[in-house]
Amino acid sequence: MKSIKTFILVGLSCLLASCHDLLDIEPNNKLTADDLFGNPNGAKAFLATLYRDLPIEDYMFMPGTTGEGGFNNPKGNIGLLWYANICEEAVQSQWGEQSPNHVIRADYFNHGYETLRNVNLLKSIIPTLNIRQEEKDVLEGEVAFMTAYIYFYLAEKFGGVPLIKELQDYDPANPGALVVPRSTEYDTWDYVMKQCDIAAEKLPENNTDRRATKWAALALKSRAALYAASVAKFGSLAPMEGEAVSLGLAGMKESDAQYFYQQCIDASWAIMNQSNHKLYKPEPANPEEAETNYRNIFVNPNSTEGEAIFIKGIVKEGEGFGSSLNYYIEPYQTQGQGKMSPSLNLVDAYEDYTDLPGIRSEAKVRTRLNDDFSSAGFDATKNDYIKVNRDTPYDLFNGVAYGDAKKAKDARLWASIILPGTEWKGNKIIMQGGLIQPDGTEIYRVPTTVQGKDGNTYYSLGGEKHQVSGFWPGDGTHSMSGFLMKKMISEDMPAQYDKTTLDYIVFRYAEVLLNYAEAVCESQLGDMTEAKNALNAVRKRAAHTNEIELTRENVRKERFVELAFENIRIWDLRRWRVLHTLFNNYSHDILVPLLDLRETDPKLIFVRKTTLGVSLNGPSNYSISEYYEDVPRNAINQMPQNP
Template identity: 25%
Template sequence: MSKIISIIKNTVLAAGVVMLVEGCEVDIMPTSRYSEESTWSNPANIELYIAENYNEFQRFKFGTFPIGYDNATDALTDIMKYTSTVSGNGTVNILATDASRVNAAGPQLNYWQNAYARIRRLNEFIDGINKYGKIDDAAKKQYEGEARFIRGYVYFWLVKLHGSVILFDNINQYGDKAHERSSEEDCWKFIAADFQFAADNLPAQWPTTKTGRATKGAAFGMLARTWLYAASIAEYDKKQFNADELTGVSAANAQTYYQNAATAAQAVIDMASQGYYALESNFASTFYNKNTKEALFKIDFVSPQLKHTYDQGFAPPNDAPGQCLVYGVPTAQLVDEFEMKDGTKFLWSNSTQAANPYANRESRFYASILYNNAMWKGRALNTTAANTQEGFAEYGVSTEPRRTVTGYYAKKMLDSTNTTFIVNGSTQQWIEMRYAEVLLIHAEAMTKLNNISAAQQSLNKVRNRAGLPNTNASTTEQMMEAVEHERKVELAFEGHRYWDLRRWRKAHTLLNGVRFSGHRITPAGAGYNYEVVNCDNANRQFTPALYYIPIPTTELQNNQGLTQIKGW
C-alpha cells in the first residue's frame, strides 16, 4: 500500500464520525483493495485530504517557526528580547549571539524534512485528483489552486532559508534518488507560478462553511510578497555574500520583479475597492475581530477544540502569578521607533518628550506596547526595578526571570479580556497576511519603480489609519526609509523583521557586533528616571554566511545529487 493511500485511509477512518454526522456518503473499499483510483474518485476523500494539508499553517502560527517559540525570529532582531538565558526558552538568545550555532549538523532553522514531506503529499494530491477525481474541471482547478497555494507557501519558507532548493512539481520526479538544487531565481519563479495559478483559480470568497481556505486575494498577496523578496535579493545581494553558483538573483531582473510585486499587490487593492478587503478603522481591533476584512489569510481558534498559549507566553506576570512565561519583551529600539501622534519623531533629547515619554504617542504604540503605568486588566503596570513581580529585571542575573528585561511587555495580540488563559487557553486569531502588509509591499515596489506618488498613496493609507499625517518623504531614498520604518512598527511581533533585514541585506550590519537595550525606570520626585541599559550581555552576531542557511547534513547523505550551499 502506498504512503498516500495509507494516509487517506487513516484520515477517512478517523473522520468517519464527522462525516456521518454531516450526512456525507463515503464508499470505503476493503483496506486490502485500496487503490489510487478508488481513493481519489471519492469527492469526500478529496475534501478531507485538502483540509488536512491546511494543517501545515499551524506550524507557523504566531511566528513560532522555525525556532519553536512564538515571535522568536523577532527576538533575533532589534525589536524583541527573549528573557531566558538557557537552551529552550532562551535558544533564540544563544543563536542571536553565537552565529556558529547555526550549522549543517545542528537542528536550528531546519524545515527541510517536514517541508518535503508536505510537498510530496501535495504533489500526490494534485496528481490523484487530475487523474481520477470524479469532479468537474473547474473543481479540479480549484482544488489544485488550493494545493499549489500551500505548496507555494512551503517553498517560500524553504527558499527564504536556503535560497537554492530542490523543486518538485510532479510525482514522476520521485523515482530518481539523486535530486539537484535549482537556482534561487528559478525557485522564486516556481513559487510565483504556484501563487499565480492559485490566484487564477481560487474564489474571491468562500461560503461561511469553508472559511479559512485560501482565496484569490490571499494568493495575490503571497504572490506580491514572493516577487518583493526576489526583487530585493536581485537588488541587494549581488553575490557579495555567497559564492554558490545557484544562489542569488540576477540584478538585471530587479525592476521586472518589483513591477511583478506591484502588479500583484494592485490586484488586492482592486479587490479592496470592490469591498473584499479594508483596513480596520481601529488598528488594535485587527487582531481580535474574527470577521476583519483586513485579513487575507488567517488561522482561527475556537475553544475548547482548537486553542493556543500565546497569552501565557507573553502576558505580564501578574496576569497569572507564577505561571506566565514572559518569553519575549519589546526593546527600547522598537519603543523609541513609534512616532508622536502628530507624526514627529520621538526623541529622548526633547526634554518635554523625555519627561513623559509615553504620552501623546501614535495609536499603534498603545496597541503594541505595555509600559510603566499603562492600564492593563484593571491595574496600572509597575515596571520599575523596585517591583519584583513584574518590574525590570537585569538580563542574565536569573536564567528564567519570567518578567521584563527591558522595562516593557508586548501588548499586541494579547487578549485583554482573557483572565483564564492558563486553564482555558487562548483563541485570538493568527493573521498570516493582512491588507496593511499588501499596501506596504505596494509602497516599497512603487518606490523602487520611482513612482513616488503611488508609493506615498499606499504608505499613507497605513499611516492615516494609525491617525498619523501623510509622509513627508519625497525622494526614493526618503521613501525607502519611510517604508522600512512603517514595516518595523506596523508589523512588529508578526514575524517580518528578521526576514526583512535579510532580504535588504542589512542584517550583517544591524544585527552584528551590537547590543540592544531597554529602560531601567526608577521614581524621581513626581516623575521617573529612564536609564538606558543593555538587555544583551554579549554582542549580537550575524555573519554574511547566514543569508543562506546550510542544508542539514543528513539530507546530503540521503540524496546523492544534493550538494551543500557553498560556504558551509
C-alpha cells in the same frame, strides 16, 4: 487534528526512512482517488491537513526544533517570541540576547518535501475525480497555492532547491530516477510566481473554511516577489563565494530585481484595485480611536472588514489545538511569564503627532530635557532628567510629562505594547528597574528597600515579586526592557498553557500596501503617486494627518512599526541583507524607570541602558553565511552546499 494528521501521514505520506533517503521517497502504500475523496469527511480532513502543514510562522511555530520543521508545536517558547528576539523588536526575558544562527534555522527541508509529496498526490488524482470541473479548478488552485507557499519558504531559507513538480513513483531497480538537482535561485522564485498565477486564476474570490482565495494567492505573490527582488538588488551588500554562488543556486543577478519588483507591483495592484479588501477603519477621528481600531485587528481577526486576507484558525483550546500565547507573553502580575520584552529600539521608532508637512517625525522617547539619547545609563552629574509622577509613568509617552500633547506617541505603540503604569486585566502594571538613593547612588535590578528623605520606605523594584512585572532578576518572568507585549494577546483569555485561541492573520491588506510602496520606490516602476498614497494610508489609519514622501527610509520605518511582532521584521532585515551589519556585537536598548529619592517628593526618572551586563548570552552577532541555511546532503543526492 493530531489524529487526523496521524491518519493522513500514515495512509498517504512517504516519510523519509532516514537522512540517507532524502528526496528518494518510496510510498508505503497508495490510496485511490475514490478511497480519498469518496467520503466528504475524508476529503475535508486531507485538505485540512495540507493547510495545517503549510510553513506558516504562527503562534505555534518554534524555530530551531526538528519534527515538523518547527511548526504546529504548541509547547515550548513560541516563534513569535523567538523571532522578535533575534531582531530589534524585543529581548528574551529569560535568556537575553539571542544569536540568530541557532534560532532562525529550523529543520524544514525534509518536512517541506514530505508536505510537497502530499500536495503532488492531490494534484495527481484531481483529474480522476468524479466531481464538477469548477470543483476541480478550485482544487487545482489550492494545489498551486500550497506549492507556491512551500517553495517560497524553501527559497527564503535555502535559495535554489529541487523543483519536484509531479508525484514521483519509486522504482527499486532505478532509485536514481528520483534524484532531482537543485534549480537556480532565480528559477525557484520564478516557479513560485507561476504557481501563484495559476492559483489566482483558478481560486474563487471568496472561500469558506479558511481556504485560499484568489487574493490570498496574490498576497503570497506580493510577499514572495518582494523578497526575491530584494535578494537580487541587495545581494552585493553581503558578498558570498563558493560553488552554490557560481552556479546561481544561492544569489541572483542585480538585474533580476526589476522582474520581481514588477511581479510584486502587479499582484499588489490587483488586490488594491480589484478586490474588496481594504484597511480596517482607515479614518479614525483621533489617536484614541486609532488605538482601539488597530488592536481590534489582532484580537478580532475575523471582524476586520476586509483587512485580513488569509487567516489560519486556532480551532479550540486544549493540548494540540490552542496556543500558549497568553501564558508566555502576559505580565507576571496576571499569572503570565512576561518573556517578551519589547525593546526601546522599537518604542523609539514610533512617531509622535507633530505631523509636519512631508516629514516623518523622529520621536525617540525623551528622558532628559536636552534630548540626550545615549544608552550609557544613569549619570549622577546631570540634573535635567524629566520627572514623572510615579502613579502615571506612561505620561512620558503622551507628552504630558514635558507639556507638549503633540509629542504623544503613535497609537500603534499604545495598542501593541504594555507601557509602565498602563493596565492589563484591571491591574496597573508596575515596571520599576531600581531607584536613586538619597545620596545619589543607583540601585538597578536588585530587590531591596530604601528609606526616602520623606521618611517612607520604598521598594527598589516597585513592590514584592508578585506585585511587579518588570526587572525582577534571575527567573526570566519579568520584563527586562521596561515594556511588555500587548498586540497579539487578549484580555479575555487566561494565561495558561494551550488556552489561547486567537486566530492568526497570515496576510493582511496593510502589508500589501507597504509591499507596493516599497516595490515602486525601489524599482521606479508602477505609479509613484499611488505608492505614496499607499504608504500614507497606513499612517493615516494610525491617526497621522500629514503626508510623507515615498523614500526607502520612510517605507522601511513604516514597516517596522506597522508590522511589529508579525514575524515579518526578521525576514525584512534578511532580504535587505543588513542583518550582518546591524547585528554586529549588538545589544538591545532598554528603558529603565528609576524612583528618584533625592527629593522629599519622589518622582520617576527614565534612564536609557542596554541589555549588556544582564544578558546570559552577551551581544548577538549575525554572519553573512547565515543568509542561507545548509541544504541536507546524502550519498545519493550530493547537492552543492550553500556558502
